Amino acid sequence: MLSIHLHNLVFFAHHGIWAEEKLLGNEFEVNITVKHSPKKLPVRHLEDTVDYIAVYELVKQRMMVPTPLLETLATDIAGQILERFALASSVFISIRKMHPPAAQLNGSVGVSFEIDRKA
Numbered sequence: 001m002l003s004i005h006l007h008n009l010v011f012f013a014h015h016g017i018w019a020e021e022k023l024l025g026n027e028f029e030v031n032i033t034v035k036h037s038p039k040k041l042p043v044r045h046l047e048d049t050v051d052y053i054a055v056y057e058l059v060k061q062r063m064m065v066p067t068p069l070l071e072t073l074a075t076d077i078a079g080q081i082l083e084r085f086a087l088a089s090s091v092f093i094s095i096r097k098m099h100p101p102a103a104q105l106n107g108s109v110g111v112s113f114e115i116d117r118k119a
Contacts (some may be wrong), residue, residue, distance in 0.1 A: 028096065
C-alpha cells in the first residue's frame with residue numbers, strides 16, 4: 001500500500017452555521033492521506049499512482065462551496081476522492097476551522113473522517 005499526503009492546505013472560505021461565518025469567512029486547514037495500490041512497482045509514471053495535484057484541485061474547488069457543517073464537507077471531499085480516483089482504497093481527511101466564532105475559545109476546532117472503499 002502506498003500513501004500520498006497533502007499537509008497543511010490553507011483555504012479561506014465561508015463554511016459555518018452562523019450568519020457571521022457565512023458573511024466574514026474563516027481560515028481552514030485541510031490534511032489528507034490517500035492510500036492506494038499502485039498499478040506497478042516501482043512507480044515511474046503519474047498514471048500509476050494518485051496525482052496529489054489533482055487531489056488538491058478537487059479539494060480547492062469543494063472548499064469554495066459554502067457548507068454549514070465541517071462534517072458534511074469532510075465526508076463529501078472523501079467521497080469525491082474515492083469516486084474520481086479508481087486506485088484510491090481509503091481516504092483520511094481532517095479539516096480545522098482556525099478561528100471559530102466561539103466566545104472564550106482560544107484555539108481551533110475541527111473534524112476528521114476516514115473511509116475505506118470496501119465500506
